[in-house]
Amino acid sequence: MRAIRPSIKLPDTETRSVLLGFQERIDTLLADDGPADIDSCGKPIPAATYFEDLRFAVALTLATWPAVELLAPNRAIARIVEGEAQRLRIRAHRGRRGTKAETLRMAPFIVPPTSSLVRGAVLNTAAQLLEGWNQRSLPIVVGGALRGHGGLRRYLQQRVEISAALRSLLEAQLPRTDRR
Numbered sequence: 145m146r147a148i149r150p151s152i153k154l155p156d157t158e159t160r161s162v163l164l165g166f167q168e169r170i171d172t173l174l175a176d177d178g179p180a181d182i183d184s185c186g187k188p189i190p191a192a193t194y195f196e197d198l199r200f201a202v203a204l205t206l207a208t209w210p211a212v213e214l215l216a217p218n219r220a221i222a223r224i225v226e227g228e229a230q231r232l233r234i235r236a237h238r239g240r241r242g243t244k245a246e247t248l249r250m251a252p253f254i255v256p257p258t259s260s261l262v263r264g265a266v267l268n269t270a271a272q273l274l275e276g277w278n279q280r281s282l283p284i285v286v287g288g289a290l291r292g293h294g295g296l297r298r299y300l301q302q303r304v305e306i307s308a309a310l311r312s313l314l315e316a317q318l319p320r321t322d323r324r
Contacts, residue, residue, distance in 0.1 A: 155261065159220040163261075166268040184274045187309035194274075196305040201270035203253045204286065206232055207296050212286065215272035216265075224265035228257055236295070250295040274310070287317025 155163065172178050173191050181188040184197045205212055209229035216222035235252040257263045273286070290296055300314055 155220055158218060162217045162221065163264040163268060166264065166271065169271075170267075184307055185309040185313050187307070189307045189309060193305075193307045197274055197307050197310045198267065198270055199254075200300070200306050200310065201273045202256070202266055203250060203299060204290075204296065205229075205266060205270045205273055207236075207250065207253045208286065208290070212269070212273055215276055216269045217272065221265045221268060224262055225269050228262050228266060250299040253296075254299070283313060283317055286314075290314065290317050 173182060173194065179191060182191050182194045183189075184194050189197070205215075205225065206229045209226060213222055213226070216225055232252040236250070257266055290300070300311075
C-alpha cells in the first residue's frame with residue numbers, strides 16, 4: 145500500500161515570508177551568540193530546553209489536530225499541517241482496532257516530517273503553541289485533546305526532558321489519575 149502524501153504546492157509569498165521568518169528565529173537561537181534563555185509557555189527557559197519543548201509541541205500539534213488549528217499563522221500553513229496530521233493519523237491507526245484517539249500510537253507523530261516545507265509549517269505552528277499558553281482558551285483546547293488521547297498522555301508521562309513550565313501546564317489539563 146502506498147503512503148498518502150499531502151499535495152504540496154510551493155507556498156505563496158506570505159507563507160514563504162512566515163516560514164523564512166521562523167527559520168531566522170531558529171537560526172538566532174542556534175547561533176554561538178544566541179540568547180541563553182527563551183520564553184516557553186510564558187516562562188524563560190534555557191534555549192536547549194526550548195528545543196525539547198518544541199519537539200513535544202510538534203507531537204502535540206500533529207496528534208491533536210485540528211484542535212490547535214487556530215495557531216497556524218495562515219490558512220496555507222494550516223492546510224499543510226492538516227495534510228501531515230491526516231497522513232500520520234492513518235499510520236498511527238495501522239494495525240489497531242477502532243479509530244478512537246485512545247488507541248493511537250505516538251511513534252508516527254514523533255518522527256519529524258521529511259519535507260522541509262511540511263517540517264517548517266509544523267514547527268512554526270508548534271512554536272505558536274508554546275507561545276500561546278497565555279491565551280485563556282488554549283489550555284482548554286489542548287486539555288480536551290490531551291484527555292482524549294491515551295498515546296499522547298503516555299508519551300507526556302515518559303518525556304522527562306521538557307521544561308517544568310510546559311510539563312506543569314500540560315499536567316494541569318490531565319485527569320488527576322494521569323498526573324505524575
